[in-house]
Amino acid sequence: MVDVTIEVEAALAGQVTKLAADMRHSPEWIIARAIESYIQLNASDVARIREGIAAADRGEFATDEEVEAVFRKQHDRDRQS
Numbered sequence: 019m020v021d022v023t024i025e026v027e028a029a030l031a032g033q034v035t036k037l038a039a040d041m042r043h044s045p046e047w048i049i050a051r052a053i054e055s056y057i058q059l060n061a062s063d064v065a066r067i068r069e070g071i072a073a074a075d076r077g078e079f080a081t082d083e084e085v086e087a088v089f090r091k092q093h094d095r096d097r098q099s
Contacts, residue, residue, distance in 0.1 A: 026034075031045075038045040080088075 034045050034048050038048045041048070
């Protein structure tokens with residue numbers, strides 16, 4: 019275990035404290051779970067970005083037709099909303 023010190027706004031600290039009390043855990047436990055979740059979420063995003071960059075480096079790009087199909091699909095969804 020490693021101790022880490024951070025500064026947060028008072029309102030956020032209050033939310034952490036309230037959630038910890040509601041969940042019957044310590045604020046440290048809540049913060050550790052939040053950090054774990056953040057890392058898991060962002061690590062997968064970064065991995066997908068790196069895969070995309072590697073594909074681009076290999077010259078793998080969408081064709082004009084593929085890009086236009088994506089835009090057309092989004093436009094159709096927007097019109098239905």
